[in-house]
Amino acid sequence: MALPAPHLDDRRFQQFVDDAKRYIQQRCPEWSDHNVSDPGVTLIEAVAHMADQVVYRLNRVPEKNQLAFLDLLGVTLFPPSAARASVTFWLSAPQAEPVVLPRGTEVATGRTETEEAVVFASENDLTIVPCTLTHVLRQPAGSAPEDCSQDVLGNTDVSVFSSGPLPGDVLLFGLSAALPHCTAVLRLESRVDGVGVDPRQPPLVWEAWTADGWSECEVAEDTTGGLNRPGEVVLHMPTTHAVSRMGRLEAGWLRCRVVEAAPGQPFYSVSPTVRGASAFTIGGTTRVSHSESVRDESLGESEGVPGQRLMLAHAPVVGGVRLEVSAGEGWEEWETVDDFASSSPFDRHFTLDAATGELAFGPSVRQPDGSVRQFGAVPLKGAAIRASQYGTGGGRSGNVARGAIQVLRSSIPYISRVENREAARGGVDGETVEEAKIRAPIALRAQERAVTARDYEELARRAAPETARIACLAADAAESGDNAVRVLVVPQAVPDRGGRLRFEQLVPGDELLGRVTSFLDDRRPLGTRLAVGPPFYQGVTVVATLHAFRAAKADHVRDDALNTLYSYLDPLTGGAHGTGWPFGRPLRAGEIFAALQRVPGVELVDEVLLHPADPLTGRRGDATDRIDLSSSALLFPFDHRVRVIEAR
Numbered sequence: 001m002a003l004p005a006p007h008l009d010d011r012r013f014q015q016f017v018d019d020a021k022r023y024i025q026q027r028c029p030e031w032s033d034h035n036v037s038d039p040g041v042t043l044i045e046a047v048a049h050m051a052d053q054v055v056y057r058l059n060r061v062p063e064k065n066q067l068a069f070l071d072l073l074g075v076t077l078f079p080p081s082a083a084r085a086s087v088t089f090w091l092s093a094p095q096a097e098p099v100v101l102p103r104g105t106e107v108a109t110g111r112t113e114t115e116e117a118v119v120f121a122s123e124n125d126l127t128i129v130p131c132t133l134t135h136v137l138r139q140p141a142g143s144a145p146e147d148c149s150q151d152v153l154g155n156t157d158v159s160v161f162s163s164g165p166l167p168g169d170v171l172l173f174g175l176s177a178a179l180p181h182c183t184a185v186l187r188l189e190s191r192v193d194g195v196g197v198d199p200r201q202p203p204l205v206w207e208a209w210t211a212d213g214w215s216e217c218e219v220a221e222d223t224t225g226g227l228n229r230p231g232e233v234v235l236h237m238p239t240t241h242a243v244s245r246m247g248r249l250e251a252g253w254l255r256c257r258v259v260e261a262a263p264g265q266p267f268y269s270v271s272p273t274v275r276g277a278s279a280f281t282i283g284g285t286t287r288v289s290h291s292e293s294v295r296d297e298s299l300g301e302s303e304g305v306p307g308q309r310l311m312l313a314h315a316p317v318v319g320g321v322r323l324e325v326s327a328g329e330g331w332e333e334w335e336t337v338d339d340f341a342s343s344s345p346f347d348r349h350f351t352l353d354a355a356t357g358e359l360a361f362g363p364s365v366r367q368p369d370g371s372v373r374q375f376g377a378v379p380l381k382g383a384a385i386r387a388s389q390y391g392t393g394g395g396r397s398g399n400v401a402r403g404a405i406q407v408l409r410s411s412i413p414y415i416s417r418v419e420n421r422e423a424a425r426g427g428v429d430g431e432t433v434e435e436a437k438i439r440a441p442i443a444l445r446a447q448e449r450a451v452t453a454r455d456y457e458e459l460a461r462r463a464a465p466e467t468a469r470i471a472c473l474a475a476d477a478a479e480s481g482d483n484a485v486r487v488l489v490v491p492q493a494v495p496d497r498g499g500r501l502r503f504e505q506l507v508p509g510d511e512l513l514g515r516v517t518s519f520l521d522d523r524r525p526l527g528t529r530l531a532v533g534p535p536f537y538q539g540v541t542v543v544a545t546l547h548a549f550r551a552a553k554a555d556h557v558r559d560d561a562l563n564t565l566y567s568y569l570d571p572l573t574g575g576a577h578g579t580g581w582p583f584g585r586p587l588r589a590g591e592i593f594a595a596l597q598r599v600p601g602v603e604l605v606d607e608v609l610l611h612p613a614d615p616l617t618g619r620r621g622d623a624t625d626r627i628d629l630s631s632s633a634l635l636f637p638f639d640h641r642v643r644v645i646e647a648r
Helices: 013-027 039-072 149-153 433-446 453-463 510-521 554-568 589-597
Strands: 084-091 099-101 106-109 119-122 126-128 133-139 170-175 182-191 204-210 213-216 218-222 231-236 243-246 249-258 273-289 291-301 309-311 317-327 330-336 349-353 358-361 364-366 372-374 384-393 405-408 415-420 469-474 484-490 529-533 536-548 602-613 633-637 641-645
Touching (some): 013 039, 039 433, 084 119, 084 126, 084 405, 099 273, 119 291, 133 149, 133 273, 170 273, 317 349, 453 469, 453 484, 484 510, 510 529, 536 554, 536 589, 554 589, 554 641, 589 602
Parallel strands (some): 484 529
Antiparallel strands (some): 084 415, 099 126, 106 119, 106 405, 119 273, 133 170, 170 249, 182 231, 204 213, 204 249, 243 249, 291 384, 309 358, 317 384, 349 358, 364 372, 469 484
């Protein structure tokens, strides 16, 4: 679809008439009859009508031509991207039969007085498979597995590790079925024998067997305190969990492996003891996208001519359209293509403009020799056309915080609640005409080739529009060799409730980095080395002392000051311009003085100390008044401390 032309004329017929009458009052005050029946007014209206037409045409020429040229070059508006998240569906109780959640199951955020609910739909079918515990094996480090199923399932105390536990000791649980995408619960009857460990941070790792070997499970909850008391371990299973054989025993295997204790943490002195165990499935996790499902929408009938265009009732479109055309007693499915260049007259192809919801069938084009070639098939005249399924939505509104998705909109039996354990990310608003006009010259200069730093950044944004920030730098020749280019990718991150970012949210995933790398690798010059990765995040802790006004409450001033610090140093939205802390820009204590002095209720900023910090370990360095950054580094605000002294 062509780029929408602007309406540039801001003057109308009546404005010309009014201006002429005011001018006549200045030059000919004796003319006082301004009724519509007066011949002079008739002449004014005739001239105003002609002036209106001339100005209207002249004012439309420059910008309209620019958009027309961009349209001829194939520049179209980018559609919005849909935010995506992983949502866990929790069962009200363990079920004996599988619970199936079909693709398109809808969940949403809560609706408030000021905000509408944000709707998400599942991208794939999810089957919550029931399971039971069938085998329990013990495997001391360096030894073969020992089957202790009868003792554990028979309520006999069993030491699960070596008498003196060692890193590498393993306790294995065999489940009756593989549980990909599911959430399993192990219920254990344990005694307090594994003394010596911190029950809040035991030296244990839970893993599941997959096609690629043992993969770590996400522990949602562990009330056993490191197998030291009766309780439950809730595990989110890997997506590739599979049944395998261990000796003569076949099961979906889980294991609890002893690892080295964390620095400063104690280790087991005696093995824990288990005298009973059971397992069941309590939920499942699947990916959802910010969209509402539309089904069986009638688009009318085919005219039987090439190039017919149809409009969907809802736009923009997320995830494509399933288009069907009636054929005899049934329906034929047609396939979406980017263009008709490779389509034969018998290929059931159509194109989709996701931004506007426009569908188009193949055109008929006259060739240089005078013949006419049909690109793509044309539905028979009178055939019914319908969109059997598609999604509509997308945009930044779908980027919701973790825990915000709580409402099940589809009716699914046995589901008690839903939740997103991580924030929804990837939602980007559709491109505006003004943004397209800025992008077009850059794209035309790049010509699908990355030469300058700006080319790399533009192409990387095209490959991954959901990224928050992208920067291209010349890599250090000593580290990466000559002709090396480094592209820094900062992923989109949604703060938790309270406005705080977690460090792990700023680490781009392998899929995102791989997509950008593959796209740029095909477009880089020969001989150029390409490195795509995250920037280095330099943690910073601010320790400040403030004096509050007499009427101000210390708690409120402290909260506002902390919010100001986290906001000003935010790598995505911080800095002086609110576009994120600049790459490589040092931080000085004077800037923090100025930012804190503007906090309501602060009379005096007494002291500001900057501490370099490690967001992973929590360690912080000596106090300083300046923190320097390398060209590929960003600041990350971490664990600020503010002391407020009330006025007496």
